[in-house]
Amino acid sequence: MRLLPADLPERAALSLEVHARPSEPLAAPGRASYAAVLVDADERERELAHLARLCRTHGQAPPAADAVHWSGLIGGLRLKWERHGEFSSYTLLMAARATAPFVDSAAANLPPGWLAGVPGMTVYAxxxxxLQAEDAPALPDLQQQFFAGNAVVGSAVGDGAGLAYSDFLIHPDGFGRMLLVDQGLTPLMAGRMLQRLFEIEAYRMMALLAFPVARRLSPRILAIERALAGLTDDIARDGGRDEKLLHELTRLAAEVESGLSASQFRFGACRAYAELVRTRIGELRERRLSGLQTIDEFMGRRFTPAVATCATVSQRMHDLSERVAQASHLLSTRVDIAREHQNHALLASMDRRAKMQLRLQQTVEGLSIAAIVYYMAGVVGYVAKGGRSLGAPLDVDLFVGLSVPVLALLAFNAVRKARRRARENEAV
Structure with a gap:
């Protein structure tokens, strides 16, 4: 008998998510290569097909169409593929051979041209x-043999279970270089440590994609800030150019919103990737080595200021948008008040004209009553003359004269009733 209610549809998938993308183990001595490739959405299918061809060539089952990670053996290599939000990563692991460091790399053991044929653009490689601890040279020799004499950053990692070194430079082959010395690492710990070191660099590069955007926007923001300051001064002076100022503010608002829409995704991604870099550095559990900067210190001096610049530019864009909106609201309010005064004056003028028209109408109505009486008196005169012609003893002039007051009263009543009906129709 079932002891629980029905499962949430996503329960199994969510439970397995914390176990997804496990690190690949690597025992010392060993070698690894890593490539992070920025892949557009329309290249995802090509990427998967490219990987599937390699799998089939080496007798491996290819990843499913909806897969976001895969690992398997390709010849003497273990290949791990992961699809992230914007980029895909390829990790290659192999046992070390008796060759010079970074010469017979793991990537060099892939089929010729396969890695170069991966769709997309390289972000980091x-x-x-x-190395085992007894095979690691002293620091001066280590710099020459592994990093071409460049300045090295390093620390004890994993609470002293290993030593990690890097110069964080791109070498002539297009790859960066890292050295991990095993002082008690298990193969799984070593694999996790290498993955963290690679991901620190991959996420650092993805975060820094926002830095050129920030540099391009800075002069534009400065120009908009100056223009806004000038417009604000004009608003304060009240020079009577409100309509023109409002047009200029609308143009500035459109320019700011254009910059925001074009940059905010990149700045948001910068914040997310920078947080991942900090998380991965924390997972290294570093201890200082005498005479060397730790990876955390190196990133604090070189990477954190760039991220802060991006955050500052993003905040300036948002602040500028709010300031333009406030200035536009202030000016719009003043324009609306001015228009209300104009409308009030127009309505007062229309009211005066309506009163004048009413007085004129009343005058015309009085004249119309006189005209009606005049024409009606004429009709009465013709009737009286007709009656006298028939033999009736009528004094025509007297009869017409006596009818004029009656006709005037009838005409006045008719006009008054017509005016009353007109008012009643307006009220309806």
Missing amino acids: GHAEL
Whole structure:
């Protein structure tokens, strides 16, 4: 008998999510290569087909159409593919051979041209060497042998279970270089540590995609701020150019919103990736090595200021949008008040004209009563003359004279009734 209610449809998938994308183990001595490739949405199918061809060539089942990660053996390599939000990563692991460091790399053991044929653009690529503690040279020799004499950043990681070194530079082959020395790492710990080191660089590069955007926007923001300051001064002076000022503010608002819509996704991604970098650095559990900067310190000096610049530019854009909106609202309110005064004056003028028209209408009505009486008296005169011609003893002039007051009263009553009916129709 079932002891629980029905499962949430997503329960199984959500439960497995925390176990997805496990790290691949690597024992010392070993080598690894990593590539993060920025892939557009319309290239996702090509990417999957490219990986599927490699799998079939080496007798491996290809990833499913909706897969977001896959791992398997490709010859003597273990290949791990992961699809992230904007980029895909390829991790290659192999046992080390008796060759010079970074010469016989894991990536070099892929079929010729396969990695170069991956759809998209490279964001980060790196090689890593995993050495046993007794095989690691002293720091001066390590710099020459592994990093071409460049300045090295390093620390004890995993609470001292390993030593991690890098110069964080792109070498002539297009790859960065990392060295991990095993001082007690298990193969799974070593695999996780290498993945963290690679991801620090991949996420750092993805975060820094916002930095050129911030640089391009900075002069534009400065120009808009100056223009807004000038418009605000004009608003304060009340020079009678409100309509023109409102047009200029509308143009500035459109320009600010255009900049926001074009940059905010990138700035939001910068914040998210920067947080991932900080998280991965924290997971290294670093301890200082004498004479070397830790990875955390290096990122704090070189990476954090760039992220802060992007955050500042993003905030300036939002603040500028609010300031333009406030200035537009202020000016719109003043324009509306001015228009209300104009409308009030127009209505007063229309009221005066209506009163004048009413007086004129009343005058015309009086004249119309006189005209009606005049024409009606004429009709009465013709009737009286007709009656006298028939032999009636009528004094025509007297009869017409006596009819004039009656006709005037009848005409006045008729006009008054017509005016009353007109008022009643207006009220309806």
